[in-house]
Amino acid sequence: MSQVKALVLFSGGLDSILAARTLLEQNIKVTALCFESNFYDAKKAKESAKELGIDLRVVDIRERMLDLVKNPPNGYGKNMNTCIDCHSMMFELAVEIMRKDSFDILASGEVLGQRPFSQNKDALLKIQNLVGIDILRPLSAKLLPETSYEKEMLVNRGRLHRISGRTREGQGELIKKYNIKKYPSPAGGCLLTDPDFSSRIMDLLDNWPESNIKDVEILKNGRVFWFDCGEAKKALAIVGRNHEENEKLKSLSHSGDIILELKDINGPTSLLRGLNLKIEKDFKILTPKIFREIEMSVFDKNSIIKTLANITAFYAVKARGKEVFVHIKSI
Ligand code: SF4
Structure with missing residues (x-):
């Protein structure tokens, strides 16, 4: 047999x-x-x-x-x-x-x-x-x-x-x-049994019912922010918390995404998805000392970019309270 x-x-x-x-x-x-x-x-x-x-x-x-x-x-x-x-x-x-x-x-x-x-x-x-x-x-x-x-x-x-x-x-x-x-x-x-990740997924499905597996994947890699773009549209930003997440976000970015990184100072990489904007520039900002100083309720594309540049710089502790340049680039 x-x-x-x-x-x-x-x-x-x-x-x-x-x-x-x-x-x-x-x-x-x-x-x-x-x-x-x-x-x-x-x-x-x-x-x-x-x-x-x-x-x-x-x-x-x-x-x-x-x-x-x-x-x-x-x-x-x-x-x-x-x-x-x-x-x-x-x-x-x-x-x-x-x-x-x-x-x-x-x-x-x-x-x-x-x-x-x-x-x-x-x-x-x-x-x-x-x-x-x-x-x-x-x-x-x-x-x-x-x-x-x-x-x-x-x-x-x-x-x-x-x-x-x-x-x-x-x-x-x-x-x-x-x-x-x-x-x-x-x-x-x-991960679906994890309360924190579940709430990320819930927000994703609320904001982007048509989201795909690439959108889910980036949610695993940093701090998550959603921006109102007006007309019930939302943009998703992920801010890396360490070198590994920064590299992961860059590798997961695709055409239409925007990547933000500090020039001259080590800090987070941020990925912005859903804004539909072609851009490449260095943005000069005075980094906020406390998170509350950042204006979060934004609608137009430039304000969203500016807000995310502030958030990105804020999470580089050495940049707080200083003038820094954030490099912003569409993929
Ligand atoms: S959804 Fe439930 S059954 Fe499926 S992998 Fe997760 S814990 Fe297991």
Whole structure:
């Protein structure tokens, strides 16, 4: 009999490592599947898959994920996380891959009861019904109805687990049992669960309902300001907070954007998007000493540029109270 092939939804976190490892212990060939969007990346998955020595497929779902965040059929969680729809979408994509590439088993590292809403028994079985195929959850399998994979002996139910809840005790035992030396901390994860980033996304969708994945990407890189341009139009400015963000903003800028940087003094790079103005000049300003001195309610394009030049200079501490030149250039 040829080796059984499993496709495992894989974030690279501990639960997905243990799920993959459980199947590897049964001599099943495991391929990890992970998704990448503006809100989460595949870094952890790449490291963990390498550590386990398994193949990893990374699927870019940035466009689809943004569409979902703009219009989630099942609404939002505590923040802008669209977990129910996001989950369904990931499983639907996994099923497509499974059918196309003839995997025998679809599995995930979900743990019964770990998340009260999305991982209770009803929610786990609902997703399964929705995608129309059994999903094996190796960590909680013995607490869930037997899947077709177990019935057909593709996987041995006796060697699966009965972990539930949020305590992580069961996972601790498996770490020892499987002698797992390296696994990532639970930190990081999906930006949509972060309250600050969620409020940035909310403003973006309010101000620019047609925003795209490039607009979402710049929101990760600095202080965010929105300017009224009149006629209900808004311009978005991002002011870098460190060298890395400054470089990132420059690399993410595209035609139509305006970049502002101080001449002669190290300081922030600012990116302005949505103003629709061709400009290249050095602008002389007296940098405000306190932020309150900056006029924020502006409408015409020149006032917006002037205000952003003041903000850019203000965040260069050495420039405060001094006359400086800000270089302003359309891309
Ligand atoms: S936390 Fe983020 S990635 Fe995870 S299911 Fe929710 S929306 Fe999707």
